[in-house]
Amino acid sequence: MSLLVVGSVAFDSVETPFGMASDVLGGSAVYFSYAASFFAPVRLVGVVGQDFPAQHIEQLQAHGIDTSGLVTRPGATFRWKGRYQGAMDSAETLAVELNVFGEFEPDIPERFRATPYVFLANGSPRLQRHVLGQMHQPKVSFCDTMNLWIATERDELVRLLSEVDGLVINEGEAVQLTGCTNLVAAGKQIARLGPSIVVVKKGSHGALLFADGTCCPLPAFPTDEVTDPTGAGDSFAGGMMGYLAEVDDVSLASIKRALVYGTVMASFNIEDFSLRRFERLERADIDHRAQQLLELTRF
């Protein structure tokens, strides 16, 4: 089944203990769609400025991503500059230029509105609801969010959570949203706001899945090959939803397996800057690592 993502397309400049990259392709919708496109056809809705090179678009198209929903507006593309230090658990944002992304009011093309799997990447809950309202009853809708929206648009976010099927959220954001420092308590409380699937992401410590009334913890793929964590969360979401769209099944068993694929895609993504690791990745590598993770975590 096909999968639609609405989110940012960006130029990232990143510095980590292992190197740096300037003005490379990034953004939530880019990481998500590239990761998901190993599993299912992806439709990308987003905005770029006139400075966005055609070869980036061609690269996405060559990987099975429908970019006909990616609009070009007068002005510059969204730019993010950040730095990771120490354990690289979180980014320090050095500069943000929203540019054309600042006025983005996504208009979903009519031909995309019946897409069964929908991911609302990080964005204002008002805009995420605006997108969801245009879709024709998707089979599975997930959203992401961030600290800014929890602080500034909490009511709208809570409304959105009553409308989506799933949420992916960082541990810090889960604590901020609920006031619970215990992540199991936090996840349960978020599930009571509506989403039948809640995934609390803990970076190198893995993820907690809340579904069907249980909390299932999955470790991250153990690796010391971490070059750049940028996009790990969106690659996780892309692998997870890509797998769900591929098998077109949302039983607990499939959701759990989807988290394995999300974990694997995140583990590949962090091995290099931008999409570089994905560019030299085959589906067989993904399945092999998923099998490895299942074996390592079989206790």
Place this chain on the structure above:
Amino acid sequence: MSLLVVGSVAFDSVETPFGMASDVLGGSAVYFSYAASFFAPVRLVGVVGQDFPAQHIEQLQAHGIDTSGLVTRPGATFRWKGRYQGAMDSAETLAVELNVFGEFEPDIPERFRATPYVFLANGSPRLQRHVLGQMHQPKVSFCDTMNLWIATERDELVRLLSEVDGLVINEGEAVQLTGCTNLVAAGKQIARLGPSIVVVKKGSHGALLFADGTCCPLPAFPTDEVTDPTGAGDSFAGGMMGYLAEVDDVSLASIKRALVYGTVMASFNIEDFSLRRFERLERADIDHRAQQLLELTRF
């Protein structure tokens, strides 16, 4: 098989967001031996002062712990006072009175020296080596350590690590010992110092096992019932080594299963102060929760 532990026996005073307890039974050797005694006969070697009540000793004996190696010295028992806040991931030490524990030079009774399973609870590496030197080639020896010894007795600790079979260590200590902020890199580096089994404990995020050249991550048992984390690490080690002594096998499969039991014992311990949760625990509860953990983590 029987299991020997050398470590502290203490009176703890603890404050957490969920209550407080004053002068309750604690100490690394107490938590370890009580947890381990659900699985195998335990021999405890330690020291207490003249203020230590007979009923504490009787309680340990009633649970299958041989306390004939617990000596009483003139003076007061070791006392620790601490507080947990927020996510309760680490204790803030408010007061320490070493008392008789400060001059403890453990003398292992001759009848205990052939014990096949040995745990050197947190203590100075010099004393831990002094104990190990008295043992008659144990089948499996593990040690614990802490930030203080890494800072003050690093050389002696490195020597100890070349002599033991296993190490349990907190994530922060693993980073301190190796200088690696990536825990997978840290664990691999520690394994190169000697121990064929390294367990890096991550509190609510679970543990990483390094053995047989692989890194196997195990999540913690997901729970929002956390009253007091004091003794969780020693309960983990007790469950783990108790299980190994019970099955008397150190294949990778048994070590992995031992980590499940360690995780389960830690998860029970944190549900109440001191030994209170263990006091109302049956072996069947332990096996039931181990089964639950295996199911929740089966992805």
